[in-house]
Amino acid sequence: MSEEQHATLVAEQFDDQVQQYQAASLGMWVFLTTEVLFFGGLFASYTIYRYLHYPGFEIGSHHLEVLWGATNTAVLICSSLTMALAVRAAQLGKIKDLIGFLVVTLIFGLIFLFIKFAMEWRHEYLEGLAPGVNFTYAGPHAHQVEMFMIFYFVLTGLHALHMIVGCGIMTTLIILALRGAFSKGHYNAVEIAGLYWHFVDIVWIFLFPLLYLIGGRY
Amino acid sequence: MGTVTTTTLQQPQAEEYRVHYLNAKYGIKSWLLTTDHKRIAWLYLVSTTFFFVIGGVAAAMMRLNLVSPQGAIVQPETYNKLFTIHGTIMIFFFLAPAVPTVLGNFLIPMMIGARDVAFPRLNLLSWYIFITAGMIFIYSVIAGGVDTGWTFYTPLSTSYVNTHVISAAMAVFISGFSSILTGLNFVVTIHKMRAPGLTWFRLPLFIWSMYAASLIFILAMPVIAITMVLVMLERLFHVGIFDPALGGDPILFQHLFWFFGHPEVYILVLPAMGVISELIAAFSRRRVFGYGFVGFSSFAIAVLSFLVWGHHMFVSGQSVYAGIFFSAMSMAVAIPSAVKVFNWTATLYKGSVSYEAPMLYALGFIGLFTIGGLTGVFLASLGLDVFLHDTYFVIAHFHFIMVGGAVMGYMGGLHYWWPKMTGKLYPDYWARLAACIIFIGFVLTFGPQFILGFEGLPRRYAMYPPNFQFLNIMSSAGASILAVGYIMPLFYLVWSLKYGPEAGPNPWGAKGLEWETASPPPVHNFDKTPVVTEEAYAYGAHPAPVTTAAS
Amino acid sequence: MSELVSHVERKKVYVLVWVVLLCFTALTTGVAYIDLGAFNTVVALAIAVCKASIVVLFFMHLRHSEKLIRLVVGVAVFWLCILIVISLSDFATRFRISRPSWPQSQPVTVHHLDMSPGTTTAE
Ligand code: HEM
Numbered sequence: 020m021s022e023e024q025h026a027t028l029v030a031e032q033f034d035d036q037v038q039q040y041q042a043a044s045l046g047m048w049v050f051l052t053t054e055v056l057f058f059g060g061l062f063a064s065y066t067i068y069r070y071l072h073y074p075g076f077e078i079g080s081h082h083l084e085v086l087w088g089a090t091n092t093a094v095l096i097c098s099s100l101t102m103a104l105a106v107r108a109a110q111l112g113k114i115k116d117l118i119g120f121l122v123v124t125l126i127f128g129l130i131f132l133f134i135k136f137a138m139e140w141r142h143e144y145l146e147g148l149a150p151g152v153n154f155t156y157a158g159p160h161a162h163q164v165e166m167f168m169i170f171y172f173v174l175t176g177l178h179a180l181h182m183i184v185g186c187g188i189m190t191t192l193i194i195l196a197l198r199g200a201f202s203k204g205h206y207n208a209v210e211i212a213g214l215y216w217h218f219v220d221i222v223w224i225f226l227f228p229l230l231y232l233i234g235g236r237y
Numbered sequence: 238m239g240t241v242t243t244t245t246l247q248q249p250q251a252e253e254y255r256v257h258y259l260n261a262k263y264g265i266k267s268w269l270l271t272t273d274h275k276r277i278a279w280l281y282l283v284s285t286t287f288f289f290v291i292g293g294v295a296a297a298m299m300r301l302n303l304v305s306p307q308g309a310i311v312q313p314e315t316y317n318k319l320f321t322i323h324g325t326i327m328i329f330f331f332l333a334p335a336v337p338t339v340l341g342n343f344l345i346p347m348m349i350g351a352r353d354v355a356f357p358r359l360n361l362l363s364w365y366i367f368i369t370a371g372m373i374f375i376y377s378v379i380a381g382g383v384d385t386g387w388t389f390y391t392p393l394s395t396s397y398v399n400t401h402v403i404s405a406a407m408a409v410f411i412s413g414f415s416s417i418l419t420g421l422n423f424v425v426t427i428h429k430m431r432a433p434g435l436t437w438f439r440l441p442l443f444i445w446s447m448y449a450a451s452l453i454f455i456l457a458m459p460v461i462a463i464t465m466v467l468v469m470l471e472r473l474f475h476v477g478i479f480d481p482a483l484g485g486d487p488i489l490f491q492h493l494f495w496f497f498g499h500p501e502v503y504i505l506v507l508p509a510m511g512v513i514s515e516l517i518a519a520f521s522r523r524r525v526f527g528y529g530f531v532g533f534s535s536f537a538i539a540v541l542s543f544l545v546w547g548h549h550m551f552v553s554g555q556s557v558y559a560g561i562f563f564s565a566m567s568m569a570v571a572i573p574s575a576v577k578v579f580n581w582t583a584t585l586y587k588g589s590v591s592y593e594a595p596m597l598y599a600l601g602f603i604g605l606f607t608i609g610g611l612t613g614v615f616l617a618s619l620g621l622d623v624f625l626h627d628t629y630f631v632i633a634h635f636h637f638i639m640v641g642g643a644v645m646g647y648m649g650g651l652h653y654w655w656p657k658m659t660g661k662l663y664p665d666y667w668a669r670l671a672a673c674i675i676f677i678g679f680v681l682t683f684g685p686q687f688i689l690g691f692e693g694l695p696r697r698y699a700m701y702p703p704n705f706q707f708l709n710i711m712s713s714a715g716a717s718i719l720a721v722g723y724i725m726p727l728f729y730l731v732w733s734l735k736y737g738p739e740a741g742p743n744p745w746g747a748k749g750l751e752w753e754t755a756s757p758p759p760v761h762n763f764d765k766t767p768v769v770t771e772e773a774y775a776y777g778a779h780p781a782p783v784t785t786a787a788s
Numbered sequence: 789m790s791e792l793v794s795h796v797e798r799k800k801v802y803v804l805v806w807v808v809l810l811c812f813t814a815l816t817t818g819v820a821y822i823d824l825g826a827f828n829t830v831v832a833l834a835i836a837v838c839k840a841s842i843v844v845l846f847f848m849h850l851r852h853s854e855k856l857i858r859l860v861v862g863v864a865v866f867w868l869c870i871l872i873v874i875s876l877s878d879f880a881t882r883f884r885i886s887r888p889s890w891p892q893s894q895p896v897t898v899h900h901l902d903m904s905p906g907t908t909t910a911e
């Protein structure tokens with residue numbers, strides 16, 4: 020690689036590409052740590068209310084559609100695979116593969132969001148399970164069930180927001196890749212976007228059992 | 238000069254025109270779009286000072302009101318808004334950002350021999366986020382104010398008050414992200430951008446404490462952010478997240494709030510402690526006694542501060558078992574704090590101490606922080622706190638730490654590095670005078686509040702029984718002295734910008750990479766990456782050079 | 789300057805990881821339909837932890853990362869535990885002193901907090 024090329028690829032505060040790469044990846048991991056604590060506040064509240072209001076949480080959970088939850092889990096796992104393959108393609112400098120995998124990842128992300136909103140949220144809203152907007156459930160433990168649904172909406176909502184951001188990032192990466200912004204040895208953005216994407220996947224991996232599987236389904 | 242390979246910069250070039258970060262570019266755009274950490278520090282200096290003034294005006298109005306037992310100037314409703322504005326602005330918009338974003342931004346890259354922070358554009362983004370948050374808070378003040386206290390306790394904030402809680406909570410939420418990004422930037426910078434040879438144990442202690450504070454930013458701020466989201470949701474939809482009538486638990490809010498809240502108070506004081514370590518070393522001309530202990534105590538504080546939050550909730554109805562745990566952990570956190578105090582004091586011993594203005598602040602810090610910390614141990618005792626909770630004793634406790642400690646440290650740091658930031662010297666006489674006035678004003682303001690609290694005067698009331706009037710007037714009188722002390726630097730520091738004599742690269746004859754480059758520093762801090770070959774504060778090895786010119 | 793390429797994983801590994809993750813998903817869904825009592829939750833969470841670890845180790849390359857990055861992950865998990873465990877421990881021990889005879893396994897606060905019409909105050 021020539022000197023000029025080197026200069027354009029390394030920001031001026033860094034000495035070399037290795038330092039830049041390490042800083043970017045450390046930065047992303049630290050950011051994900053803040054995300055863990057960000058979701059953590061909700062997970063802690065969820066845990067405590069689940070402990071306090073177990074009967075209502077169980078009833079609320081049983082109003083959710085396990086099959087959609089499981090399907091969406093699978094969708095996200097598939098998207099994680101394609102994301103990992105996208106990073107791999109970037110590592111090897113196979114830009115065409117990279118673009119392909121990014122597009123597939125984006126599509127999986129959109130499928131997830133479609134299922135989440137159009138299949139699930141809409142359904143729960145119509146069933147009268149949306150606290151503050153349309154909550155008509157009047158069976159046993161109504162307030163507890165409402166509390167569960169609050170956490171369901173806040174947790175999945177926040178997660179969906181992260182998915183939307185993720186889809187935005189995917190789109191940006193695709194455009195950048197099309198413009199030839201990535202090359203072998205220069206793919207930091209892809210790698211750290213991948214970290215973000217997998218993290219969002221992990222959040223869902225926990226949300227699925229915590230929201231859909233309370234008390235089992237037997 | 239032992240620690241740097243290039244000394245060319247230090248030639249006195251007084252007459253020659255030298256390009257540095259301040260005159261490299263001109264115009265408002267060159268400031269608002271800058272990614273230079275030194276200029277961003279200035280952006281923060283101006284904006285946090287602005288917030289400090291607002292918070293100070295609110296405080297002045299409160300103190301004025303408390304001159305009379307019936308409340309001299311405002312209605313109780315207004316008084317509630319005043320202390321909310323004061324607390325929120327001082328904590329979220331002045332003190333939390335002040336030392337990290339002004340001194341930290343300016344100094345971290347310089348102290349570690351880097352050209353900039355790891356993510357300069359992110360750094361600028363943090364400032365814009367901060368300003369957005371601040372403006373939203375100002376909006377809620379102008380729109381009618383908030384009266385929940387800076388703590389936003391539920392269900393008061395979610396179900397009862399009808400003031401501008403949502404916008405205020407939004408402001409806190411957004412400011413959290415600014416802090417998170419700053420903390421992230423610093424952590425990565427300190428890990429990845431150190432100059433060759435600058436190992437962890439050669440770092441100035443300011444870096445250690447900034448690192449610890451950044452850790453707290455990263456780990457605590459997200460929790461307050463999400464908690465504010467819950468408060469906003471609860472207020473918008475009244476779904477009962479914190480409403481006991483609907484199955485919510487207000488104490489859960491307190492847990493989430495103080496999980497952030499107590500570490501937050503250490504965000505305020507840790508960076509100031511770092512400043513004090515620098516000042517004590519520079520003005521005693523000695524390496525800080527027990528360097529490793531002081532460094533690691535910052536980490537101990539950062540970790541322990543996450544295990545004590547329930548000491549704010551002893552009388553909230555929290556489990557007594559939790560109370561016992563939190564009480565014990567709170568007392569434990571006093572240990573690393575004391576380690577620092579003892580080590581600073583030991584550094585003074587046999588040091589050749591001189592009393593320039595920054596040192597006066599540092600000495601003030603040590604005394605006042607000690608009192609603040611020790612009264613913290615009082616409050617951490619389960620039984621005593623039942624009596625002292627929510628009284629003026631608590632007010633005095635945390636003001637001794639946050640104003641007597643953190644603000645003193647900030648002022649000291651500002652005076653110490655002002656010549657580096659501006660290239661100019663301020664009049665030392667006036668600076669010393671201001672430091673003394675601040676100290677006297679401070680003790681007069683908050684000293685009586687310990688007694689008031691011990692006699693049982695609760696905090697957050699606009700009125701009080703007449704027998705408390707004497708001490709209240711004393712406190713208000715002290716506050717006016719304090720105000721004079723804070724306004725003075727505004728004048729002589731601004732004056733020095735134009736009329737101050739040239740500072741030269743190292744007016745204090747201090748050690749540290751930041752003193753080995755010109756003042757004001759060049760755009761990229763160092764003309765050549767420095768190589769570090771010795772530990773920090775190596776005063777013994779090289780008797781204090783007053784001018785570092787290599788001629 | 790040498791080209792900067794972080795560790796490249798074999799494609800086969802990724803596909804294998806993917807299959808394992810899908811199996812775990814099927815497993816956790818399936819187990820929910822078997823009555824294991826309290827262990828339903830334990831199993832579901834254990835599987836989730838396994839899945840998350842696999843994602844972190846393989847997809848996020850933690851296996852080949854610097855020590856520092858592993859430390860960051862450890863810190864995140866540890867602090868999450870602090871938050872959850874300590875705040876939960878308050879709720880778990882809150883009523884014992886005032887009601888020493890309280891049956892400890894019961895979800896205590898039904899009495900204290902839930903005012904929904906369907907709940908009776910004495911179980
Ligand atoms: C030496 C260690 C410390 C101990 C043991 C300690 C202990 C306490 C305790 C027990 C309380 C609660 C009192 C009550 O509300 O009844 C308290 C309040 C407070 N402390 Fe400390 N503290 C310490 C250090 C600090 C530091 C370093 C700061 C700030 C930089 C600080 C700032 C505060 C604040 C702001 C409050 C009041 C918050 C409010 O209710 O608005 N403390 N402290």
Ligand SMILES: [Cu+2]
Pocket residue numbers: 498499502545546548549
């Ligand atoms: Cu505290």
